[in-house]
Amino acid sequence: MEHITSRKNETVRAAAELRRASVRRGQGAFLCEGARLCTDAAISGLSMRALFYTQRAEQKYAPYLEKIRPLAEKIYLLEPAVADLLADTKNSQEVFCVCDMPTQACVTPQQFYAKPAAGMCVALEQLQDPSNLGTILRTAEALGIGQILLCGECCDPFSPKALRGGMGAAFRLSLVRLPALPEALPHLRRAGWRTLAAVPDASAAKVTKTRFDVPTVMAVGNEGSGLLPETIRACSGCVTIPMSGRAESLNASASAAILMWEMTRECGDERG
């Protein structure tokens, strides 16, 4: 175990760089913070390049670290001032790891189109808030939706905030990045997917009146402006969540939760 005392240490600086999406993409790796999340990464079978913790974390999170250590390639003990360079939270637990991106989080569009449609899938278009994204991934996993399309300028599921909100769901879901959903929709249809656009529009079909007995991609839009008009046009149908009251719309993660729930409601008897 190497002891790192300098804030100029190259290994720590390289790990801290992974807080940027472009660096994560370039290196095919990400930084993960927190005893529980790092344990989750380890037991989810991710390849762990490095584990970092401070002496006080070693005492406080001993049961977690016992599980993680045998699975880490390298282990570093950090001084608290050095740990600060990696921390994204105010009250950091001072446990971090660097992992390879999971293979199933790097499915290419071509690989996805080549597979015959099966099950349920959610396409998130230009989602802005990493906490919303994390919550949606966590809900997807809990409801048994294993395939998520991240479309357009969608925030990154491996950012520190999205990882926290997702409770490790990103380690296990199949994630596909699509540069533009409108152009992807014909490919999805050819692969056998029904494509539905979720819209806050009372004239659209109610999601409660929609049967989910065929493989379906549900397109869910950005927090502020919803789906792109060209996405809505290119989908095979529109669905809506019936609402009352003066609320103009639901929060993105609440509406995604209700949609995913309806998509998998019939499977509820086999679940849980």
Added chain:
Amino acid sequence: MEHITSRKNETVRAAAELRRASVRRGQGAFLCEGARLCTDAAISGLSMRALFYTQRAEQKYAPYLEKIRPLAEKIYLLEPAVADLLADTKNSQEVFCVCDMPTQACVTPQQFYAKPAAGMCVALEQLQDPSNLGTILRTAEALGIGQILLCGECCDPFSPKALRGGMGAAFRLSLVRLPALPEALPHLRRAGWRTLAAVPDASAAKVTKTRFDVPTVMAVGNEGSGLLPETIRACSGCVTIPMSGRAESLNASASAAILMWEMTRECGDERG
């Protein structure tokens, strides 16, 4: 219109104090930030003691301010440095108002017990995260659940963060503060409510197999630890959201969204 240039101004200092829950309770008033949220407060019929904005906000949010101004008792123009004292967000819109607590947000337990049970109701026990609370209130309003019980050490729906997450739902919902849910449950039952505890326990009744044709209070617990054991024991039944995958549980606002959706799903045909 008074022009406030000093950060020591008493009116602004008193308004800033309202960011503290105890001051809000003592004064029966709250501080609200943002052009849209202040407009929402005004058109929801809240009594607006004061409206504050800066010169740049006056230009940028003119259409909003036109609607709000006729409904405000007093109007103050602030220098940006003074507006900083009221701002809770990084990029403040520099529009603020102080409003009286809405009457329906101050329903006493006795008033609530005295009313015969009707419709659906959610009891939130010791919710910690104001954003979660805001999201849950917003979802409740959108789904037509108008009665919310805030139980135990639950965070405050009129904190700046909860107001932002709630998109003004707290202005219109009936909110009741209960010091302790376990002790309140017998009163609720006497008033005619069925009381259900939402638990992440696969042996509980599935929410999909539960009919919501009688007035029901659904108790939803804290983010980390769920409901208190004494609350679960004192409820007339338990329900669960069937889950799959390795997710141990859903995020509090996602699980509340699914529960409220199921509680009102049958009404969906009349909604929207």
